[in-house]
Amino acid sequence: MILLQEVHSQSPTDEATLQAMVICYRELHRLDLIADMYAKAHKVKPDSEDILTALFMAYVRLGAYKKQQQTAMALHRLKPAKNPYYFWAVMSVFMQAISDEKLGPTMLLPLAERMTQKYVDDNKIDAEAEVKMYLIILEEMQKYDVALEVISGPLGEKLNSDVNFLKTESARLLSKLKRWPEANAAYRKLLQQEPDQWSFYKEYFRSLFRLKESNWRPEENSVLEDPVDYTLEKAVAFLEILVTQSQSAERPMRGPYLAQLELVHQLENMNLPKEDKEILGNPVDLFVQYYKRFGDRYCCFTDLRTYLTLLDMKQKDQLLKQLEVECPPALDSRDESVTSTQGAKALQRHNTVVQLSRHLGQHRKLDHEQRVEIIQDLMLRYRSGLNFGKTLTSTEFQYSDPYICIVAHLLYEGWKEIGDWSLLWQAILITEMALSNSQYNFQLKLLLIRLYGTIGAFGPCTDLYDSLEIKHIQNDALGYVIANHVGRLGHFNSAGMLYDNMLRFFTQNHKDTTEHLISSYKYGSFTQVREFIKFRERLHNSMQYASATAERLLLDMTLETSNHSRTEDILTYMDIDPEKDRTVWPDLRDNRDLFMMPSWDPPTSTSVEELHKKSFGEEYPLAGPFRTRLTTFLSLGVSQLFLDAIKCVLYIQSLHDLGQDKTDEEKEELMKSKITERLSDLISKQRGPLIVLNENKVMFYPDRLENLVHLTETIGFLTLLTGVCHQLLKPMKMGRRSRKKKDQAVAKDIDQLQADTWKKVWKSYEASFKNIETYLNQKKKYLTTFSL
């Protein structure tokens, strides 16, 4: 650093030195010094294009938009013929505009517009990027009419990178301008070319309804250039044409069929007469038609799911009955005349029916015996289906895997309903078995992580998670899958490693994203500039990042401390100061990908968006995220104990500061409340085995483990607090409790899989205890360092 400072002060200008220093400053996170260095170099060599360019990029790294603008203009003056420099300045003004609520709309956006307009008027625009820049500005100013003019004129011809850009963009602008007849005609035309593009249907329907509302009619005797659909009848006829065309296509498209359902769906929510709402007839027929055509595709269920709300009770029954008729019988996998493709298709058709009927609530009405009956049927079909998948490569999923997911859900529900842990155990065994037949099926792995977590066994989750090869951004989006369990179940060492991996990703990301901001300017991808900045913020404000940071600190505080002076060192090093905390709590973003695990539950409990909200309120079906530790922490009663301990420490601190004779009766009482006894009471309540095996019935008590971990951590924190008191008031006496229990359950060697699975669970529990034991032993030593 001293060497750097010395070189820096000499304002070097040669490229090699400058570049070496950029690398150093980047590593040191001193992006400000890179800018300063190039600013100095620029003063020495004001005519160097390279140095000025580098200075511009240095300001991009810092997000100093105003300085970016000035530097870009300096470059423009230096090289007036190079358009990109001028547009760097325009983009820099634009960035100032969108980050300044006051001056943005009144001054800065108009400035950016004028700057570009000038080049347009002078016929100096030559690149696609420059036209796009102009469109970005116009869009922000909501000058859609000007934008439409631009793309319809000679400048539009420069926009040729994207397929179909002009047509789709002008349709979009017509919609924005509420020029509904033209918008409708434009989307209608686009749909004829691309009858599968969902975004076109949405806009087509929007324009249709606006036209219908306003009773729009073409002027008499006028000839429409392109047809406009302004009545429901016309729209229905148009969809009919698309359906017919699709039928004769080589591969039928889902678009036109789903569009019919979408139309009914939209009509449903409108204030319209009955005959309008029923213009497409009984929706059941549309479902059946769709099933007939696409029932063998995996996405058939998700395609139809949204629309099932259209059906009343009677129609639901009607649909279920018809699906039963339409569903082909299971093909015999031993019959050699049946090809595996035929078998797989028939299997998926049945599977779709199972998924749909589950969504329609059929699995809700089951008593235990009926549930077992369904499970047995599905398992039979699963096994038979494996034969059709014999030729699949190892990376492909088995055709019959979807059955296992449903079976696991059924068993999980059974467990929740009647509290029989054997059902949950069976769910684990069946899913493990399926995974051994389909080793890359990540759905099965995600299910298993969830199920093992439920019985309190974290060990197998690590392997499953590792086998998913979670890396890079998945640390953020998918980290929650195991981060919820690792600390809760006392695998402190694994927790440390997990958080370290996550944090490494997050700290690296700032550097990475910044460098690509620079590329966006270089290539003139101005849309990406704004997007990259937003993306960087979203990662930076990740909830997972914030929680991993906090969890890591808490772990260090208790795992790495063996005496008070070490604790002091660590705390000094951590430099935790609530006043300096830069986390902007209201800006924290939830970046979890909750769409990975499919759910076929009836709508009351399934919408992932809803689960998303509920995950903060501790609701947790199998396909949703696991609850946090907060509930158990609060219900255990350990929080009050911890608060009391802190009150005691603060009281002792005040005695220490004010002199010991000023006592407070209430606080003195609290001091006598025997925190250690309360703690040991809590601990003794958790005494008991984790697994009990009784006549082939298994019982798990994962809550005991989780509570024990809470208590262990509490002991850790109390030890630290005790250290503080000890420091303040020597000598002083304090007790300490330790816990531990061994549990017994012997796995019966029913078969290898069962035995292996037992072993994994067993080892996981052992690891939990080993971790807890090490933790407590260390704290025991900590306490002996107090000289009493």
Added chain:
Amino acid sequence: MTTIRPFTCDDMFRFHNVNLDPLTETYGLPFYMQYLAHWPEYFQVAESPSGEIMGYIMGKAEGHAENWHGHVTALTVAPDFRRLGLAAKLMNILEEISEKKHCLFVDLFVRVSNQVAVDMYKRLGYSVYRRVLEYYSGEEDEDAFDMRKALSRDVHKQSVIPLPHPVRPEELE
């Protein structure tokens, strides 16, 4: 039904039902961002009506003179959205963009063991141009097929005449 639209950074938070597939690589952020910054038109995503990411394609244009071509860097479709013709559609877009850029051909690399993909590319008009030895590193290194399809500018389909001998990765230009 599908919406095909440009890939955005935010899609990286939601594309995991696609990326957890064992043959789909999850790259570091710089890799995706480099493509977004340089070849945004070549990075397209398919989204289902319910908002799930169904698959995506990522590519670029590169090379000089008679080697100026479109390249498929990644093409992937989530297991639930296969057998809908999505891969073909995404490839079609990439080829169209490459035509607009006056490329001579489109090429791609695929594991020789990935029979499903090789067959699909063959159906789409691609043929093996050469074999690249130990192109994929891993526990066991694996060869790649460099597959090509000539575009309209290459009238005599010069670019796809197969090489008689395999090449090593370092010999690739």
